[in-house]
Amino acid sequence: MKHFTQKDILEAEKGFRRDFVNCLSGYKSLNLIGTIHAETKKTNLAPFSQVFHIGASPPLVGILFRPHSVERHTLENILQSKCFTLNHVTETFYKAAHHSSARWKDSEFAATGLKEEYIDGFKAPYVAASPLKIGCSLADVLTLAINETVLVIGSVEHVYLEEAALGEDGFIDLEKLGTVTSSGIDSYHLGKKLARLTYAKPDQPVKEI
Amino acid sequence: MKHFTQKDILEAEKGFRRDFVNCLSGYKSLNLIGTIHAETKKTNLAPFSQVFHIGASPPLVGILFRPHSVERHTLENILQSKCFTLNHVTETFYKAAHHSSARWKDSEFAATGLKEEYIDGFKAPYVAASPLKIGCSLADVLTLAINETVLVIGSVEHVYLEEAALGEDGFIDLEKLGTVTSSGIDSYHLGKKLARLTYAKPDQPVKEI
Secondary structure: OEEEEHHHHHHOOHHHHHHHHHHOOOOEEOEEEEEEOOOOOOEEEEEEOEEEEEEEOOEEEEEEEOOOOOOHHHHHHHHHHOEEEEEEOEHHHHHHHHHOOOOOOOOHHHHHOOOEEOOOOOOOOEEOOOOEEEEEEEEEEEEOOOOOOEEEEEEEEEEEEOHHHEOOOOOEOHHHHOEOEEEOOOEEEEEEEEEEEOOOOOOOOOOEO | OEEEEHHHHHHOOHHHHHHHHHHOOOOEEOEEEEEEOOOOOOEEEEEEOEEEEEEEOOEEEEEEEOOOOOOHHHHHHHHHHOEEEEEOOEOOOHHHHHHOOOOOOOOHHHHHOOOEEOOOOOOOOEEOOOOEEEEEEEEEEEEOOOOOOEEEEEEEEEEEEOHHHEOOOOOEOHHHHOEOEEEOOOEEEEEEEEEEEOOOOOOOOOOEO
16 A cells, blocks of 8 residues: 555645545545626526535535635635525536636537526526536634535525436436535546445345345 | 425434435545554444545545544544554455444454554554555544534555555556445445546647557
């Protein structure tokens, strides 16, 4: 096994360090975040791989924003309009999703050809092609003292998904949706199912569902 | 598309809601967390899918702990011993990893047959079979006011990985490692690579690396 100490990581070339550390956690939850400026109505779209579950009741999601990055338009729009959308990415449009991370002058929807969609009066734009879309209202914002990273907490107001992927028990089959996962800063993958496993108990072997 | 409002989610049966909301973010970063009680030396192992990148310089990772859950031994050990390990899970032992989430009386290492390993004097136990292991010291702890979820921030002190998976640019090939990703609360998947994409610029098409 190759060993890196923190000192090795800190002394590595910047690009190496960024790729390496971004890969450490494993596969990540890739979502396109759609926002709109409340006054100019200019829309914004950007890929995020730092989206995570915070709670089910009430349903809450968290997103981490690095300070002073290109993602700032998304954060500014969320803070100002108090809403945003999360949109799963599929194989069909993951390259357009990646391209939306560039420093475009105009809306990333128009620039990348991803069509924006407005549903049920929700202010922020969804990605029309996405098979699972979530409309969130801003619930809380925290700045992490340790490195100025901003944690946005969203309250799940609406979920739209392709019905064929939804099980009776509430499970959503990401492979049926075609959801893409990312690793590091530039690698994209589909999922290849191993199994669903029964609730773990000490006195029983784990079984496949 | 099937539509769920927040009211629909809140009024759904508890098990449905838990599965449904846990699936929303997409594929998750699965890691086994290894800890040790500083006094009794009893070890603990538990699977976590809420592990994420907080920063590269210094290298920081975040983990979310639900309040009052079976994960509390892990959190208590981290708060007391100030260290923990993160260990990628492979197809070979993902069922044992899942089984470690049961309410065992003794150490989950002994209970599931996953061998613990101590390297370079680090106090917390690693999972011997894991192809990528991270030794972290406790850097910060925050309780999210919104739902009492606890955010633990770890400083990456050591990384051990199979050298064949490491690229010259710092990229770690998770498929070479055999890293497993999870979705919802009980589904496990391998990754199936689509592509790595070049840094996105407005005036250039996205290309595969």
